[in-house]
Structure formats: structure tokens, C-alpha cells
Amino acid sequence: MTRDYIIMLAFSILVGVISIVSLSYIAIAQPDYLRSDRDGVPFFTPQVVNPEGGEPLDMGELIRHYKGE
Numbered sequence: 001m002t003r004d005y006i007i008m009l010a011f012s013i014l015v016g017v018i019s020i021v022s023l024s025y026i027a028i029a030q031p032d033y034l035r036s037d038r039d040g041v042p043f044f045t046p047q048v049v050n051p052e053g054g055e056p057l058d059m060g061e062l063i064r065h066y067k068g069e
Contacts (some may be wrong), residue, residue, distance in 0.1 A: 039063045 026034070036042045041063060047056035 038066075 037060065039060065041059050045059045047058055048062060049055075050057050
């Protein structure tokens, strides 16, 4: 085993450990920014009924309409 091999092995192990810790954090802690979009609407929100036409609207579309975007 050469010095370069040992350094590359240590680097690979470090990257693997960082990846596993990061994915574990996302799975266990479930940060708030993963639960809703930038407008605060939770993902998987059911559609709302348009009172004028009766067709379903996406909640994000409704928010963008009232925000003027």
C-alpha cells in the first residue's frame, strides 16, 4: 500500500460517512423547508374548487394569482 492509496481511501471513507450522515439527518429531522414551498403551502395540498367555474385549482396557482405574479 502506497501513501497515495491510503490518502484516497481515507478521503473516500470521509465522503461516504458525510453522505450517510447527511441523508440520515434529512430522514430523521425532516426540516421545515422540505415540508412546504416558498409561499408556505404544504406539499401534497389538495386542490381547491374555483367558485366561479367549479373547476379545481392548484393552491399554488391561487396564491400566485392573488400575489400578482
